[in-house]
Amino acid sequence: MKRLLVISDVHGQIDSFHALLEKIDFEPDQDLLFLLGDYVDRGSDPKACVKEVRLLERQGAIILKGNHEEMMEKALTEQTPESIAHWAANGGDETLRSYGVAIKELYRKAAAGESFTISEELKSDLEWISQLNLYAQTDHYLFVHAGINPERSLEEQEEQDLLWIREPFFSGYTGERTVIFGHTPTLNLHKTFDVYFGSNNIIGIDGGAVFGGQLNCLELPSKATWSVR
Template identity: 30%
Template sequence: MLIEEARLPPGLRVYAIGDIHGRVDLLDQLHGLIEADLAPASEYGAPEKTVIVYLGDYIDRGPDSHAVIERLTRPRFPGVETVTLLGNHEAMLLEFLEAPYGAALWLANGGDATLRSYKVKIPGSFDEFLLTQRTLLGVLPRHHKQFLLGLPVQVQYGDYLFVHAGIKPGLPLDRQSREHMIWIRGAFLDSESDHGMIVVHGHTIVHEVEWRPNRIGVDTGAYTTGRLTALVLDGAERRLLHT
């Protein structure tokens, strides 16, 4: 399937939001833009059904991971369905909560910012990893942990597949692994294969939304650029909202 052929069922609008990475300020701004976009008096009006898909990586790097998770556990839009997908950064945090001595990768990729947002001391050595894990487990709100544990890896609407990172080309969807969908880069990004659906993803930063015949990349690097993007899908139409 080519991008120009893809569409959603009539009456459905989807907002797909790229990687937030602790920028609750930008998330609040983008939610405001969505709210205005959904207003009956807006240019586009309110559809019969609306879904907001968050593409993962809510935490790390930026300063307010705690606040982002809190926002996402308390949906802002009455009557609007929300889907929060698993990103590789949430997966790294969950792995840290299970096995603290594997924390080096997470901390090297922005996990220190998440610890600060929960007011947990950054471990200064390998020997402190276990204490840091226990401290984080003690301060992590129960509803935050339940949220993290319940994140799905993919969702489909119409001719679109939504995942955090992408899929392994040539492999049927029911055989894709969790690791493929939250970590893959090169093989997916370079592929010109027809995946059968248009894949909407984040994970890999682009200066502008990347429109390819078989995929759309919407991670515009919010934590460093100040630009958080939502892809708006409505029937055969595609447009953007961004901070």
């Protein structure tokens, strides 16, 4: 292995994703790539991002689930007006549109108590999402979408914390293993979209690309960074 590389929160921005992989000169047979979730929602082509991420997984990348994948999974499996509305409010419309589906129609059916079917293509991607891991670790690093509850051991973490937590993780983590996370745009952590290196052994890499920021990549152990806008 030549390099360990980490990217998070692509959010359907396939062109930026390709540009970043090209900029870092990613070589799947030499580099180990970790992707920390949120491949769908808000961007121009979430379906294409899922396709690319699944390809990268087949080439050896480590793929984790984000809270947006969780919202997508709940909306399409529970089929309740509440779960669909929650997903729609967080970019689900863009995701379904990339699959040729109107989220308003799914909501209408759910509100009327009718079940709905999805295409085989979308069903395949949904099944893939359902089996994604919530974290990965090496001897020195823990990779997770949102962070961890500092009051619980890794084995006792709850899914909602791994996918959604902000505080008390940011200020309360004191572990020896460095936690690499996405989910929270780094602008909210240190007033810039650059990678955030916390003083308490946490590294945030979500550059808020879908909010006008940048898509970041972190190399370990060198801590070199790349970004595209």
